[in-house]
Each structure stands twice: as C-alpha cells, then as structure tokens.
Amino acid sequence: MTDKNSYEVTAAEIYEIIEESPTIRTLRLKPEKPIPFKTGQFVELTIPNIGEGPFTPSSSHNIADTMDITIMKTGFVTEHVHKAKVGDRVGIRGPMGTHYPIDEWKGKDVLIMGGGVGMAPTRSLFLSLLDNINDYKSITFLAGARTPADMIYKQHIDGWRKIDKVNFLRSVDRVPEGEVWDEEVCLITKLLDKISIDPKGNPVVVCGPPVMMKFGTMDLLNYGYEENNIYLSMEKKMYCGIGHCRHCVIGKYYACKDGPVFTYDTIKNEENIWE
Numbered sequence: 001m002t003d004k005n006s007y008e009v010t011a012a013e014i015y016e017i018i019e020e021s022p023t024i025r026t027l028r029l030k031p032e033k034p035i036p037f038k039t040g041q042f043v044e045l046t047i048p049n050i051g052e053g054p055f056t057p058s059s060s061h062n063i064a065d066t067m068d069i070t071i072m073k074t075g076f077v078t079e080h081v082h083k084a085k086v087g088d089r090v091g092i093r094g095p096m097g098t099h100y101p102i103d104e105w106k107g108k109d110v111l112i113m114g115g116g117v118g119m120a121p122t123r124s125l126f127l128s129l130l131d132n133i134n135d136y137k138s139i140t141f142l143a144g145a146r147t148p149a150d151m152i153y154k155q156h157i158d159g160w161r162k163i164d165k166v167n168f169l170r171s172v173d174r175v176p177e178g179e180v181w182d183e184e185v186c187l188i189t190k191l192l193d194k195i196s197i198d199p200k201g202n203p204v205v206v207c208g209p210p211v212m213m214k215f216g217t218m219d220l221l222n223y224g225y226e227e228n229n230i231y232l233s234m235e236k237k238m239y240c241g242i243g244h245c246r247h248c249v250i251g252k253y254y255a256c257k258d259g260p261v262f263t264y265d266t267i268k269n270e271e272n273i274w275e
C-alpha cells in the first residue's frame with residue numbers, strides 16, 4: 001500500500017545496537033511517533049546526509065512505538081549504518097508494500113524459512129505470530145547461515161525453543177576451524193527432511209538470498225506445498241519505493257507496491273524472478 005506515510009519521514013533515535021554477527025547488526029529505534037506496520041512490509045531508512053535504503057522491520061508488528069531493523073553491511077548506505085552509534089538519529093519513511101496475511105493462517109501449521117539476513121523479516125513474522133500463538137496450530141522456523149559466526153539472534157534461540165508449539169531448527173553450511181556448532185551442518189533446504197508437516201493447505205514463508213529462495217521454493221513444491229501457499233519476500237533493488245522509478249520490476253509487477261510479499265503462483269511465470 002502506498003499512502004501518505006510513504007512520503008513522510010519520521011525521525012527516530014537509536015537507543016540500542018545489537019551486533020548480531022561480524023556483518024549484521026540490529027538497530028533498536030525509538031521513533032518520534034509510533035509507526036504502525038504489518039509484518040512483511042518494509043520501510044525506507046534514511047541515514048542523514050548519506051542516503052536511504054529499504055529494510056524490513058525485524059520486530060513484532062504488535063509494537064509500534066519502537067522498531068528493530070536488522071541490517072547487513074553490503075555497500076555505501078549500510079556501511080554507514082554500521083558506523084552509527086547509540087543516540088544517533090535516523091529517518092523512517094513508510095511502511096510500504098504488502099504483508100503476510102497472518103489472519104488467514106489461524107489454526108494452521110506455519111513454516112518459516114529464513115536464510116542469512118533473511119532471518120530479519122522472518123523474525124518480525126515469527127514474533128508477530130508468537131504474540132498470538134494460541135491462534136496457530138504450530139510454528140516451525142528453519143534458520144540457515146553460512147557459518148556459526150554468521151548465525152544471528154543467537155541470544156534468543158533457547159527462549160524461543162521453550163515455547164510450546166514452536167519448533168526451531170538451525171543449520172550452517174560449514175563450521176570453520178575454531179568455531180563451535182552442535183546443530184545441523186547442511187544447506188537450509190535439507191532441514192525440510194527433519195520436519196513432518198502436512199503441506200496441504202498450510203502456509204510457508206521463504207526469505208533469503210536469491211539462490212536459497214529459488215531452490216527452497218523447488219524443494220517446497222517437491223515436499224507438496226501448494227504454489228499459492230508459498231510466500232516469497234522479494235528483495236529486489238529499489239529506489240523510490242512507491243512505484244515511480246521501475247527499479248524493482250518483476251515482469252508486470254513492482255516489488256515495492258505489489259510486493260515485497262508475493263505468493264509463488266503470482267510471479268512464477270514472470271521473467272528472471274530469482275535474479
């Protein structure tokens with residue numbers, strides 16, 4: 001949805017920074033006024049005198065007076081995000097785009113696959129579901145990272161695993177010498193072999209690097225998930241965020257206003273969806 005919030009910038013103060021991995025940190029923000037959003041939507045985060053970029057909140061959508069955003073260092077703007085300090089001020093424009101239709105998922109087994117920094121948008125979804133856990137039959141989270149050091153939200157895992165109806169599995173691609181890991185060592189998609197969910201009629205959400213989104217979707221189809229129940233968070237390159245510049249096109253769709261959340265059946269016939 002594009003509305004007046006898409007243009008208006010709300011100032012926010014960084015009140016805490018959590019270093020999640022060598023390249024990923026979570027900014028905990030206190031906006032000057034509440035920013036209500038629905039999980040899956042994104043905001044444009046402005047670093048004053050530097051620039052802005054699209055990021056999905058990683059906190060629950062049931063909290064509007066603070067917002068967490070988990071950000072990987074990849075280039076110019078995000079380098080500056082990683083130089084920011086507690087007390088610095090940033091700007092937030094939005095929320096924008098589509099969200100996960102979690103009200104339609106009541107009574108269902110919800111599966112979430114988050115790879116790398118793709119765990120950030122999916123943490124927002126997970127926390128929003130946890131707020132009303134009794135509405136859902138179960139929540140399974142499959143989390144993947146390249147190495148143990150790259151795995152984010154480590155400090156929360158034990159607590160999440162104690163919650164009734166939650167199954168939280170993690171894998172890393174490899175364990176470099178000197179790092180410790182006693183969970184799975186495999187591609188995140190192999191974690192599907194470790195779960196038993198009836199795929200018919202149940203939703204699954206996938207967010208991560210393009211290669212994981214592609215092969216994850218293929219594996220989910222093989223597992224028996226239906227195309228209209230596979231929700232993809234499409235993080236295409238964006239500029240305006242409001243449907244004007246065409247930077248984010250996926251065939252006939254704009255990732256910024258028709259997405260970023262799409263079901264696989266909606267976009268499967270568009271060109272180059274995994275690029």
Ligand SMILES: Cc1cc2nc3c(=O)[nH]c(=O)nc-3n(C[C@H](O)[C@H](O)[C@H](O)COP(=O)(O)OP(=O)(O)OC[C@H]3O[C@@H](n4cnc5c(N)ncnc54)[C@H](O)[C@@H]3O)c2cc1C
Pocket residue numbers: 042052053054055056057070071072073074075076077078079117120121234235236237238260
């Ligand atoms: C809807 C949406 C939600 C996002 N949510 C998050 C999030 O929660 N956390 C997070 O860390 N990142 C997220 N991203 C990606 C983030 O926007 C980019 O990494 C960031 O804007 C890069 O800016 P930069 O100036 O640091 O990098 P640049 O200097 O512009 O580019 C550096 C590298 O990042 C790649 N890149 C640039 N823009 C994007 C983009 N939009 N998506 C993917 N790769 C990009 C470039 O190809 C290049 O390889 C999201 C992107 C979208 C579209």
Ligand code: FES
Pocket residue numbers: 237238239240241242243244245246247248249254255256257
């Ligand atoms: S980012 Fe400009 S049209 Fe989507």
